[in-house]
Amino acid sequence: MGNIFRGFIRASSFLRKEIFEILRQPRLVATLVLGPFLILFIFGFGYHAQTRPLRTLFVAQTNSPLNAQDIQNYGSSLGVQITYVGITSNQEDALNQLQRGQVDLVIVEPVDATSSIKNNQQAVFTFYHHEIDPAQVSYIGYLGWLYVGVVNQQVLQSFAVQGQADAVNLQVTLKEAHANVAAMRLALQSGNEALAQQKQQGLASNVDAISQGVGISLGLLDSLQQTNGASGANAAPVQSTLTDLHQNTNQLSDSTLNTNERLASLDKTDKDITDLESMLAEFQSITPSIIVSPFRSETKSVANVQPTTLDYFAFAVLALLLQHIGVTFAALSIVRERNVGTMELFRVSPLSAAEALLGKYISYMLFGGVIAAALSALLVFILHVPMLGNWWNFSLVIVGVLFTSLGIGFTISIVSQTDSQAVQYSMIVLLASVFFSGFIMSLDMLLKPVRVISWMLPTTYGTLLLRDIALRGMAPSWVYLGGLFAIGLVFMLISWRLMRRLIAVSQ
Amino acid sequence: MKKKGNLIPVEKEIWPPVSPSEEDQPQTGQVNDSVISARHLTKKFGDETVVQDVSFDVPRASIFGFIGPSGSGKTTTVRLLTGVYKPTAGKVTVLDHNPVKLNRRERVGLGYMPQLFVLYPNLTVWENLNFAASLYGMSLFRGKRLKEALKFVELYEHRSKLARNISGGMLRRLSLASTLVHDPQLLFLDEPTAGIDPVLRRKFWDHFRELKNQGRTIFITTQYVSEADNCDLVGVQNNGKLLMVDTPQGIRHHTYGGDMVEFRTAQSFDFNAEAILRSLPFVRAKTVRTGPSSMRIIVDHANTAIPELMGWAQQQKIQVKSVEEYLPSFEDVFVELVRPEVNHG
Numbered sequence: 109m110g111n112i113f114r115g116f117i118r119a120s121s122f123l124r125k126e127i128f129e130i131l132r133q134p135r136l137v138a139t140l141v142l143g144p145f146l147i148l149f150i151f152g153f154g155y156h157a158q159t160r161p162l163r164t165l166f167v168a169q170t171n172s173p174l175n176a177q178d179i180q181n182y183g184s185s186l187g188v189q190i191t192y193v194g195i196t197s198n199q200e201d202a203l204n205q206l207q208r209g210q211v212d213l214v215i216v217e218p219v220d221a222t223s224s225i226k227n228n229q230q231a232v233f234t235f236y237h238h239e240i241d242p243a244q245v246s247y248i249g250y251l252g253w254l255y256v257g258v259v260n261q262q263v264l265q266s267f268a269v270q271g272q273a274d275a276v277n278l279q280v281t282l283k284e285a286h287a288n289v290a291a292m293r294l295a296l297q298s299g300n301e302a303l304a305q306q307k308q309q310g311l312a313s314n315v316d317a318i319s320q321g322v323g324i325s326l327g328l329l330d331s332l333q334q335t336n337g338a339s340g341a342n343a344a345p346v347q348s349t350l351t352d353l354h355q356n357t358n359q360l361s362d363s364t365l366n367t368n369e370r371l372a373s374l375d376k377t378d379k380d381i382t383d384l385e386s387m388l389a390e391f392q393s394i395t396p397s398i399i400v401s402p403f404r405s406e407t408k409s410v411a412n413v414q415p416t417t418l419d420y421f422a423f424a425v426l427a428l429l430l431q432h433i434g435v436t437f438a439a440l441s442i443v444r445e446r447n448v449g450t451m452e453l454f455r456v457s458p459l460s461a462a463e464a465l466l467g468k469y470i471s472y473m474l475f476g477g478v479i480a481a482a483l484s485a486l487l488v489f490i491l492h493v494p495m496l497g498n499w500w501n502f503s504l505v506i507v508g509v510l511f512t513s514l515g516i517g518f519t520i521s522i523v524s525q526t527d528s529q530a531v532q533y534s535m536i537v538l539l540a541s542v543f544f545s546g547f548i549m550s551l552d553m554l555l556k557p558v559r560v561i562s563w564m565l566p567t568t569y570g571t572l573l574l575r576d577i578a579l580r581g582m583a584p585s586w587v588y589l590g591g592l593f594a595i596g597l598v599f600m601l602i603s604w605r606l607m608r609r610l611i612a613v614s615q
Numbered sequence: 616m617k618k619k620g621n622l623i624p625v626e627k628e629i630w631p632p633v634s635p636s637e638e639d640q641p642q643t644g645q646v647n648d649s650v651i652s653a654r655h656l657t658k659k660f661g662d663e664t665v666v667q668d669v670s671f672d673v674p675r676a677s678i679f680g681f682i683g684p685s686g687s688g689k690t691t692t693v694r695l696l697t698g699v700y701k702p703t704a705g706k707v708t709v710l711d712h713n714p715v716k717l718n719r720r721e722r723v724g725l726g727y728m729p730q731l732f733v734l735y736p737n738l739t740v741w742e743n744l745n746f747a748a749s750l751y752g753m754s755l756f757r758g759k760r761l762k763e764a765l766k767f768v769e770l771y772e773h774r775s776k777l778a779r780n781i782s783g784g785m786l787r788r789l790s791l792a793s794t795l796v797h798d799p800q801l802l803f804l805d806e807p808t809a810g811i812d813p814v815l816r817r818k819f820w821d822h823f824r825e826l827k828n829q830g831r832t833i834f835i836t837t838q839y840v841s842e843a844d845n846c847d848l849v850g851v852q853n854n855g856k857l858l859m860v861d862t863p864q865g866i867r868h869h870t871y872g873g874d875m876v877e878f879r880t881a882q883s884f885d886f887n888a889e890a891i892l893r894s895l896p897f898v899r900a901k902t903v904r905t906g907p908s909s910m911r912i913i914v915d916h917a918n919t920a921i922p923e924l925m926g927w928a929q930q931q932k933i934q935v936k937s938v939e940e941y942l943p944s945f946e947d948v949f950v951e952l953v954r955p956e957v958n959h960g
Contacts, residue, residue, distance in 0.1 A: 111719075114752030115752070117749050117752045117753065117754075117755065118749060118750060118751075118752050120749055121745075121746045121748075121749030121750050124742070124745070124746070124749070125735060125738060125742070125746050128737070128738055128742055129735065129737045129738065132737045132738075132777075133737075448733055448735075449729055449731055449733035450733045450734070450735075452694075452699055452727075452729055452733065453727065453729060453733055453747075453750070454750070455697075455698070455699045456697045456698065456699060456722065456725055456727040456803075457722060457727075457750045457751060458719035458720070458722040458723055458750075458751060458752060459750050460719075
């Protein structure tokens with residue numbers, strides 16, 4: 109019992125010593141709390157989720173079917189992304205302006221779009237840029253895709269407008285068909301076979317004209333129905349009615365039918381025509397932009413709050429900062445003892461490796477905990493970052509991140525020969541964390557074998573767990589939490605083994 | 616400081632030296648009171664031999680001075696004795712145990728003051744001392760003990776100052792206090808007086824003697840050969856080899872082949888008289904002229920030779936101004952001692 113108590117006293121020597129040394133550097137403590145807070149504060153204040161507008165120069169041939177106004181309209185319909193600078197027919201001059209940085213983007217219209225399309229080929233809009241940032245290059249590629257989408261939509265819209273104009277003519281034909289039906293009915297009822305046949309021929313010619321007209325305009329309604337997932341006759345109501353109309357009209361010319369049967373067919377024909385009329389009216393009532401772009405999307409979250417970009421990054425910053433504090437402080441801790449010479453004192457004294465590490469672990473965890481508490485309070489109460497979950501769970505994750513980071517740091521410290529080596533190794537851990545922990549990009553964007561690195565970094569676990577707790581209000585994933593502590597335990601054992609060797613007698 | 620009344624009082628009759636040529640096994644009786652015992656201790660780093668075949672014993676409650684020039688292997692020897700290094704060959708026992716295998720309880724009996732200040736500049740004097748006390752598992756109620764240690768090295772008034780803000784001498788005193796705070800039985804002090812002024816050096820030696828009087832054993836290394844006179848036993852180390860272990864007086868005697876007497880006459884001393892003087896049975900062949908009427912004579916024993924010299928001068932009708940034992944400075948002794956080594960080298 110006495111030995112255990114004395115062991116705690118020996119460990120406490122480091123606890124006090126490390127804390128006193130840190131407290132003697134108030135600027136360091138202030139920087140560690142206020143630095144990240146101010147960075148996040150300025151980020152939250154200065155970040156606006158708008159894409160960069162690109163000064164765009166268009167290149168179009170003088171004989172282009174697209175006029176300058178069309179081109180400007182296409183660009184401006186995308187929003188602020190494209191700032192119309194002008195239009196020119198000199199592609200070389202436009203590209204020179206791009207090289208000189210006078211414009212950000214040059215869009216070259218297809219030279220002979222009509223011919224390409226007639227030859228069953230897509231006409232190509234070429235987007236020239238001078239970017240080196242892969243994200244910006246992707247952005248321009250995406251912008252090109254959007255731009256061509258707008259152009260295609262405009263073309264379709266003009267088709268729809270034309271279809272609605274044609275529908276007016278179709279209405280006249282439908283009215284004539286109604287009149288022929290009514291006249292034929294009267295002729296049949298009065299037994300005037302000659303007149304009935306004449307009206308029947310008129311009706312047949314009306315139905316042919318309707319078939320042709322409907323193919324252009326009302327066919328769009330059928331497409332809509334099919335896109336909507338309908339099947340069978342419901343999938344193409346216009347086509348189905350037309351087929352029905354043709355059959356009924358043909359029956360009217362069947363000489364084997366008696367009068368009553370022909371009258372019944374005539375009623376059906378009349379109904380088909382009425383149906384087509386109502387469909388036509390429906391088609392005409394739809395605005396062309398809805399016809400060519402009938403669907404749109406809406407994004408809604410089932411989460412209790414919708415985090416801002418600041419909210420999303422705040423906990424990643426917290427996890428990364430705690431990892432960096434843990435790794436750096438621990439990494440410098442033992443290497444400094446060795447360089448100063450205290451290690452020789454420890455070798456002669458009854459101090460064990462476990463006691464030295466225990467003292468250092470506790471002191472740095474207390475220090476890291478205070479930093480985490482202060483920073484979390486500033487985030488939640490000053491920057492109003494949401495905290496939906498349980499603070500105890502939150503604290504448990506903080507403890508895990510610090511514990512594991514310290515293990516990595518102590519291991520670095522013992523294998524390093526100098527301060528600069530320890531700092532270099534710590535920087536490598538930091539750099540790895542920035543790229544592999546999901547801090548700037550999702551883990552899903554990494555190949556699975558590469559994710560092994562991610563799952564060795566405390567920031568990866570810290571970021572995922574803290575976000576789940578704070579932004580989703582969830583309990584921490586015990587698998588992640590277990591993984592975090594397991595890695596911490598492994599590094600603690602490694603550092604303990606190495607420390608034992610360090611304190612032991614030199615050969 | 617806590618006085619250890621039960622420790623053996625220091626005696627002036629010092630432990631006879633053990634030279635490498637003597638028996639490997641220390642003599643019975645002497646070994647029982649030996650705190651440190653080294654036999655054929657050798658340490659090599661690669662091909663370089665830093666400590667070579669060193670043997671000596673350190674009796675309890677004594678000050679053992681380990682003297683040698685810089686790079687002579689003193690610090691390596693201390694590290695071998697404290698268990699920091701494992702010997703390449705030979706055997707060493709400290710407090711009757713192999714220092715490499717000392718358990719924790721046994722390690723509490725050791726105090727080690729490294730050559731350089733190895734504590735923390737950002738901690739105060741008190742905090743540094745408290746850290747050292749904790750390292751040895753001292754009770755939490757140790758405030759009184761810390762205060763005593765600081766008063767002993769006259770640093771109590773400076774206890775609130777940061778270590779980085781105190782002088783080099785104060786840092787050495789703080790190191791000493793940190794070494795003493797847990798009341799060790801055996802102290803290893805590696806060049807504790809290096810780089811400090813003579814006044815502070817004297818204070819340190821006063822401290823060491825006080826510690827010895829309290830019953831502690833001190834193994835101390837120093838470059839200042841003049842400090843050897845403060846030790847009970849002195850080991851002279853050069854180029855990794857232990858040249859001699861003896862009392863300071865014994866070393867002087869051994870170095871010059873006897874005691875030295877300063878002989879001054881009223882008139883000039885002629886060469887005939889000097890030749891006769893050299894032929895006297897108690898006079899060693901060597902005499903050193905220090906002036907026309909003075910010389911230093913090496914004799915077997917100064918206390919018996921002085922009356923005989925006076926008688927001889929009376930017989931020769933030589934008017935004597937003074938005859939007294941001359942103690943050469945330890946610097947001179949050291950130079951004389953290592954000269955054959957240097958010449959050989």
